Amino acid sequence: MTEPHPPVLAVSTVIFALRPDAESGFMTLWLPLVRRTREPHLNLWALPGGWLPADEELAAAAARTLRETTGLTPKYLEQLYTFGDLGRSPGNRVVSVVYWALVQSGEADAAAVDDNVQWFPADRLPDLAFDHNHIVEYALWRLRTKVEYSRIAHAFLGETFTLAQLRDVHEAVLRRALDPANFRRMIESSGTVVDTGLRLAGVPHRPPRLYRYNDSQTLAEQGPLGPLVG
Incomplete structure (x- = not known):
């Protein structure tokens, strides 16, 4: 054999x-x-x-x-x-x-x-x-x-972003519209983003706030192995 x-x-x-x-x-x-x-x-x-x-x-x-x-x-x-x-x-x-x-x-x-x-x-x-x-x-x-439960959307964004830009990412990934007010409440209560105190420049009317992700939370839930990119 x-x-x-x-x-x-x-x-x-x-x-x-x-x-x-x-x-x-x-x-x-x-x-x-x-x-x-x-x-x-x-x-x-x-x-x-x-x-x-x-x-x-x-x-x-x-x-x-x-x-x-x-x-x-x-x-x-x-x-x-x-x-x-x-x-x-x-x-x-x-x-x-x-x-x-x-x-x-x-x-x-x-x-x-x-x-x-x-x-x-x-x-x-x-x-x-x-x-x-x-x-x-x-x-x-x-x-x-x-x-819907991690900060993975950060990989599609720059270091700072508006909540509308973040919502755009979620809508594109999920293929469905999200209510802006409900999305804002969900994100702000999650603790995943931090208000930078800055506003988006170069836009008409009142410029929106800029946020960044909370650095205390990792991009991927990789457990004790740490980053996988060599």
């Missing part, structure tokens, strides 16, 4: 950014995909990723493959899930450790884009290679769950 081949380890990353939707005009979630240049699934779009070298940490490999394929170096990188169903890849069994990243619009605009790297609306993806549609669906579910 021949010995079974051990599983092959790989890393992939789902990167979300908020960008305007050409159809609706509203800000929506987008993500970059890379075109497969070899079999299996030649020419299909896929998540950025690659094989895991024996001498590289998981998070470092995820950050490296992301940088090499898209030019992106996100501040927020968190392990999402491990996907290892039988038959998810032809040939050897492949177990993928998937990370997710959030980037601001300016960072997304600076990403490498060519025939083999393109941005797609997260809710209107083509058929992707392997099980990558399923992975993106899971990442969207996780993001929409976390945005």
